[in-house]
Amino acid sequence: MDAFLTSLFALLLAEMGDRPQILCAALAIRYGRLTPIILGLGLATLLNCLISAFAGSMVNQWISEEPLRLFYALSLLLAGIGMLAWRRPVDLLENWTIGPFWTSFLGLFILQFGDKGQFILAATAARTDAWAFAAAGGWIGVMLACIPALIFQEKLAQMIPIKPIRYTVGGLFLLIGMALALSAWGIL
Template sequence: MSVFFLSTGIVALAEMGDKTQLLSLLLAARFRKPWPIALGIFAATLANHALAGALGAWVTTQLAPDALRWALGLSFIMMAGWMMAPDQLDDDQQPARAARWGVWGVFGATLAVFFMAEMGDKTQLATVALAAQHPDAALAVIAGTTLGMMLANAPVVCFGERLMKKLPLRAVHLACAAVFAALGLAALLGWRMGLG
């Protein structure tokens, strides 16, 4: 399995029931313009995860290998725990009324709100950790995590509540927590899991 597919899978799973997925649902319900919303999510995610990937690759130049291994291992294990807590949208993350501005207003509102909501989110932190674990493949991490976000959010924008009601979110969260815990243990034990 490559770093790209690992990054895609981890973020797609981690995003299920996440606050940014709830934000996608809210944006779709409020604006009812799926294309500019999906493009805004894509642009915001790409920018956010590019920053996170750059930070992750930079961290590897600042920490000794053992310190980096411990930081990665513990961060993945903390993300496993975080997966078990359901997310909610904060009042300051509610989208503004931009529908009167047309398609570009919806795109701009989505871009701004989604970018801010993703700051410090578990998928952004996962991108930092994955890029730190695989600094030579930071672009694959960024592409994979961005694709994972789109795989989780684009269907919500298009199909909304019907889709969210059918997903077994608790089971998805448990599976993702198990993956993060396994990655954390692997990092603590010094395994690179054959990815490159």
């Protein structure tokens, strides 16, 4: 249950105001139909979560607890830096003409692949034997972050203070990551 809840909350927070949310809102505005976009988002996110959690479970078998804690700390530190740093603009896939499902599925799969959420999820799964629970929690976390963007679209930015949330979560990730790193090195 720890892997499920950790990945759920970490990915929910990591995706707030991030590029997948922005792309989801743009696709909802463009197509006006939510069902194929939600299905594309769900499948793309599920595949990415399964890939990263399974990869993390492979790491679990190769290294001991202290390096795993350091790996998790590094994933949080990099996520924190990513949330505080400048982001390049999101390609809104305006030239893609393959329909709402395929555009959302392929666009979001590519956008999420190698993103900070995938590393957090891999590091979470690496620390447990329950990689499927980590994948499920991560999937639900991303879906909970992105579905409001589909429903509220550009109004979401007016309803929720995105920048303060990103800065707060980024700082929180940095603090937790630094504490875990110091603990892994035996300093704390």
